[in-house]
Amino acid sequence: MSVTAPEPKRNMGQPVPRVDARLKVTGEARYPADVPLNNLAHGVLVTSDIARGRIKRLDLAEAKAVQGVIEILTHENARELKPLAFGNAVATSISPLAEPRIWHDGQIIALVLADTYEAAREAAYRVKAEYDTEPPSAGFGSAGTETVLAKDVTETHKEDPAVGDVEAALRSAAVTIDVEYSTPTQHHNPIELFSTTCAWAGDQLTVYEPSQFVYGYKHAVAKQLGIDPRNVRVISQYIGGAFGSKGPMTPRTGIVALAAKRINRPVRCVVTRQQGFTTTTYRAETRHRIRIGATPDGKITGFSHEGWEITSRPDAYVVAGTDTTSRLYGYGAVWTRVNMVKADRNTPGYMRSPPELPYNYALESAMDELAVALKMDPVELRRVNDTMKEPIKGLPYTSRPLMQCYDEAAASFGWSKRNPAVGSMREDDWLIGWGCATAVYPTNMGAAAARVRLSSDGSVRVQTAAHEIGTGAYTVIGQMAAERLGVGIEAVNVELGDTALPPAPVAGGSNTTATVCSTVLKACDAIRDKLFRAAVAAKDSPLAGRDPAQLELRGGTVQAGGASEKLSDLFARMGSGAIEEYAEWMPAGFAPESIQKLYNGTSTLKGGSKGDKMMYAFGAEFVEVRIHARTREIRVPRIVGAFAGGRIMNTRTARSQLMGGMIWGIGSALHEKTEIDPRAARYLNKNISEYLIPVNADIQQLEVILVPEEDREVNPAGIKGLGELGNVGTAAAIAAAVYHATGKRIRDLPIRLENLLST
């Protein structure tokens, strides 16, 4: 696998190495659980070992006897925490210490506080709980679940997209397919464990916690504690992986804050790997039924997609990927429906490409099945149904280079050499299969604010409460400021992840680069405007009298047509040491109150199919699988993806995101699955030794092709986020390749060797 950063093509920024790379690899980057605090006490969670019932009795005697234990918070003594309404920055309405009720396996039932982590952990083992248990419902197929229509109960999916008469279209279609798919429970498992550290100074609370939305946490924890949010500061400068799991706040944050108040000491609670599975969120399992009808030449005339998703009893979490699948191709008639199935589980949450990964797996697998039924090349099937207008309302895509992605990836992969006959590409004892699928991700954007200062010495400071979740935010935000203010990246200091800074939305929906770079661009342009007007206004300036619109800022000088003036000279003449601009930015068409909502801890994201135009990033992925003829283990020696994301800020970090996404996609196809005991509704493989993801040995040739794209409509920066794009479609491409190799269509993920063994 090549490790060279790709050469920038048209509309792509330089592959600037991450500005925080050295800090990270040397361990100097300070993650929230690393922050040193005086007189720190340690908290360890105790979690339930039943999924449904009530706590009858807690016996704390043995735990309290452990040397160093300070206090134990339980539902009997910590009921002042307020339950929160589910949604946006709040992961769940379940308020564990507010009542004795148990809603799910591994629910927090106590927080043990001690002088040392070891004492707290030992005491946590010694807490004894007795329960009145009720039989739980684990998920699909369990007795006692409740199925409801998503559109009736959630704000995030108010209608099921539909147009025309699908039943009639299917009846009259020359070729039809009617197929069902499923995807499993998955957990994010960021390498950085979940943690909360809280310190009070009088009535001022500081929370150090890995968070993808510090403003959201600030307001959510204030509500949970019943305090003024102005007294809360949340700091999260580096995050060791998140993938959505650190997006909304979980109840732990307020519990730890309350504990710190109670014992009048800072408290740090680091959640164990096992507890991370049940006290935070996860990707819920889904089921799908897809029906497609097409003409003999592959034109789709009817498309029907019904989805089922698991959620918790109290919270209506839903991803509803039909918003995208219903619009991806130029179908004729469309019918969709999304159902929620309530079970005794913790509330699911966002996980990299939350709707697209499961729903597009189903759609893209169905497209491959349709291609087989039509005896048509799967790339050509996509071409026949490619469209610049979505079918539901006829809205145009701002740009859609899908087939360009297919053509570039296909050429590099060597797709033209594919023999479409099943099982035809064997090499010795290995069955070879090739498959492909579409990657698609909505271009989300939110409101944001940023403060940018340009000093007379040419140094730049950028401040915004955006988040570095491992994607390179410090770097690309710095690049945008450096470019607009004509300085080197080394002159730019970017500050992120702190509610003392201007607000930015949740680092979710791949919106950060588009949103924050657009906002920083606006602040920089305001600085440029002031500088340029000052430069042309002064009589003794070499730029006197010129049109400010013709001026350029480059290499620490203001220039126009051969004349130039040093920044330092210009500042001196202005009698100024620095120019600072505070910019607020919102995407076009946003409700004006969105920005105020952001200050109050609510993110509004828009894009994708949610506006007057369809805004999406696209890609195409091609994979080769090898399956041993006897023992049937499945390997992916080769994968090629071509992606277009509008303006690429940094080809190095973009490639890393897409590469990581494709590897994730391989894992979602072949490895990842949280096993659930159906009798007890409990997770079993709660560790990363048995919850499998690809290891280095699983990844061999991997190629990322960045396809140049210019889209002036999406946002001022022209950026389409691609942090999540890479893992969409991979599983479908692999399932297609497995079919090509073996003739077996595996519709339930993950695809494992037992699916391919003949018994």
Place this chain on the structure above:
Amino acid sequence: MRPFLYERADSPERAVQAAASGLSGNPAHVQAASQFIAGGTNLSDLMKIDVMRPEKLVDINPVGGTPAGRIEVSDTGIRFGALVRMAQAEEHPAVKERYPVIAQTLKLAATQQLRNMASLGGNLLQRTRCEYFREVSWPCNKRVPGSGCSALEGINRQHAVLGSSRNCIATYPGDFAQALIALDAMVETMGPGGVRRLRFADLHRPPGDTPHVETALEAAELITAITVPAGPWTRRSLYLKIRDRESYAFALASAAVALDMEGDRVREARIALGGVATVPWRAREAEEALRGKPLDEKTAMAAAEVALAQAAPREHNAFKVPLAKQTIVRALLDAKRMEA
């Protein structure tokens, strides 16, 4: 983790003494009050999740300075000190050349980092990955005798189809053990009662009615060495490990095979199976089925059928029966192609 006493021992004698002192009468199973610790790659993990709660750890790493830390090769066989690290043994030239199956079982286990730490003696005693064993709130006969087996009717994809009982279907997870049982290895131990040698095949006990008694070791008995006799089959030997991903995963099924061939005919075959049995598993009937026969697809499959004849699959692990058969066939045919 709970507090424990910690003592270092620099000789097998002192280690045994330290483990036995004040804690006599504890059986050598998961709940034993005193435990030896070498690499700690399995024990410390189980202590963190509260499955093992030893009152005393005897650190035997200093014993590595004695013959228990060395590999000795002679014409009659090979002797591994129990404190030899997995990584040391897998890189030993004589092991790689003359006993490839041993080197491969080591190389295909865990990760380089873990193999740098883990001792051979400890590796033999690696505990099952059964999730019901590894989470203390589940009933588990291995952890709490008589509490019941949660895996029987639970999620049992990874569980054993051979050697199981109505009390336990937990899989023995190791790889190295399959090479040892195939090659008729012996184990040397020292305990409060002195030194003894036992057949490696007798070290692990099938669960039966006492799944918590995992080995024939007595309280405070320490494995000091493993010996493997030379034989005409050791050079034509290999380990085939089938798993969900390419590295760092436990076997769904594996086969350690060694062949002594006379032309196309099998003079003697050794077959051991991993990932499918409750203990290191020697497929003796399958070996007998091959004796004197030409080795081909047909005879290999016939032997594989014999090896799995007694298999007792549960709901999610039925695939291990055909998988194990195919693993045996593939391993035998691959071994046949090796240079002897």
